[in-house]
Amino acid sequence: MGKRDDLIALYASDLKEKCGMTPDMDLLKKVTIGCGPSIYNADASTVAGSQKSELETVKNSFLIKKLGLKDGPELMEAINEAIETYGKSNRNKYRAVMYYMLTKKFGKESVYG
Numbered sequence: 001m002g003k004r005d006d007l008i009a010l011y012a013s014d015l016k017e018k019c020g021m022t023p024d025m026d027l028l029k030k031v032t033i034g035c036g037p038s039i040y041n042a043d044a045s046t047v048a049g050s051q052k053s054e055l056e057t058v059k060n061s062f063l064i065k066k067l068g069l070k071d072g073p074e075l076m077e078a079i080n081e082a083i084e085t086y087g088k089s090n091r092n093k094y095r096a097v098m099y100y101m102l103t104k105k106f107g108k109e110s111v112y113g
Contacts, residue, residue: 018087
């Protein structure tokens with residue numbers, strides 16, 4: 001297995017153990033690939049849940065640009081909900097896991113079709 005496969009297995013484990021979800025492995029793989037090289041960078045591979053600027057980036061770059069959602073208060077609510085699901089005390093909130101949860105939340109799996 002390559003490094004990306006190892007990371008996908010790690011993200012799947014987080015989804016199961018920390019988020020209480022059974023991951024759709026095909027979608028998780030596509031979301032992970034969609035994150036690009038950021039998954040290999042320790043800082044870029046995680047989402048800082050307490051940094052407002054980081055959450056704005058998730059909203060603007062992922063939810064609006066990638067998933068094509070319209071801006072509104074429900075986007076930030078969904079991000080905060082994903083952070084709650086992942087566990088606020090959990091220091092490493094992997095970007096691919098957050099993006100996976102948000103993709104499922106908004107039913108935008110077709111973006112990765």
